[in-house]
Amino acid sequence: MRQSSPLSTTGAGHVAPDIFAAGGRRRRKWRRTLFPYLLVAPAVLYLLMITLYPGVYAIYQSLFDVRFQGWTWAGTANYERLWNDREFWAALGNTLIIGGIALALQCALALLLAYHAYRDPFVRGWRIIFLVPMLFMPSAVAFIWKLAFNDGRVVSDLLMRAGLVSDNIGFLSSVWLSRMTLIVADVWQWTPFLFIIFVAALQSQDEEVEEAARLDGASWPAIFWNISLPMMRPVIAVAVVLRGIDISTMFANVMIMTQGTPGGSTETISYFIYRIGFKTFNFGYASAISVVMLIATIVIAQVVVKRAFRSGSTP
């Protein structure tokens, strides 16, 4: 991590006329040590409101059976139920499958597009065109693809015109087709996110290194594969981690496009928590799921994210 050079905590003391008594100076020094903490404290306190408070609240609530009538002590019953809940494991699996495929696809596509675009004279134009899907609200994107795949039958119609299928396709009635519609919507909207970052990383590389390799007779693909790609690995790590986090929280698309159909095969963890909490109003159980996912998030953040950002911000 690139660090700013340490600012001397006594810096101003040298300049100020030394008219203070020893006690006053000690107080000044103490105040200077405290100063950076005071600057960062409001932000930290504010963030504790959305992390520590909900965490503690969820742990507490998860020990109760919470219904409209009130709270009754449940001990670890919610956690035992979670361990045996096939819907929970299915939601976890769906999130990993849908998110994993979508992430791999958009990463590959973004690399391919960035490789072809970054030394192109029209790179700014490509970038603006590719950006367009990303700038729609996710709920709007979900409706675009809901209409195209399901309600408006446009995709079926185009495939029939191309002679590839003979009848309307029921995208919502097949496990993999239903998952695919979510993947297409996510890839369509978010490939530009990775594309923009990859292009910036490639452009910031030293052109002379590439030129030198080219004069030595290396081909462009070889240069990209052996020189450019290894150099941008830290950037890829940061971008993929950020995208991976967002994909794993996929919610609006599921709610608008599939609502988990068919048979829960497109239900993600986020939608599962929402359904348990706000459709069946089983808040105690939903909190137990939240606690487990919160612990998982903290572990992942410590292990993966910390490492990605440490190497990623090295210039």
Added chain:
Amino acid sequence: MMASQRRKRGESRILRYLILGTWALFCIVPVLWFLSIGFRPRTEIITPSPIYWPTFSLDAWWLLWGDWPMGHYLRNSVLAIIGSVLIDLVLAIPAAYSLARYTYRGRDDIGFYILSTRMMAPAIVAIPIFFLFRNMGLLDTVWALMLVYAAVNLSLVTWIIRSYMIDIPKELEDAARTDGASDLRILWEIIIPAVLPGIITAAVIAMIFAINEFLFTLLIASTRNAYTMSVALANFTGGSDGVIYNAIALAAFIAFVPVFIVVVLIQKHLSRGLTMGAVKG
């Protein structure tokens, strides 16, 4: 040999434009088609076989501003977003200054804690946040949206501004310090003007995420008092008539246009903003 090399490069250029062009079409065609949905009558949207050349109609436009309180939704979105970005800047600028320009014990841990709040899935904290606002009596208000959006975006605003602050040469500060300027004055008169592009980038990215926010808004808002554009879309249904797609499409474009304009304006800083400052494009 020269000729073959040149031919090879020509071929690769064709391949390149084929790939880029195909993706450009894939990006643009659904958008144009969705735009055409916004300007067609409802009867031509959900049909046995899709209609590709619809009759022009402003039905959706009048529906949005008449039956649907579009003005309310826009106002809620704008108020919540501006309020949240202001809260973020007030909290993030001092925090970023502290993280970027001071050395102290626990600094990196504090910085990482701020960053890690970005990793939190909204669904995980949704239930406690919902009860928090219910107990505060803030459900279905723009205030609650403002506070939530600010919390969601604070990490990225702080980290983006921090990354710009690290780049400022130390000499600039030292010179002011020898002139006897206090730390707060240095922050206000030297650092903030120098990182203005970073502050604007952070504000724009925060604005986009706030417009997009869906789950928290869905839980907090229950009437037109707090419905934003993003969640209002999901409620453009005509009961038994199903989803009102032409109104949804038009509303989507109304939200898209301002976002597109500001993003084109800050294009140069976009990659840095999207990676929270980790990639210096």
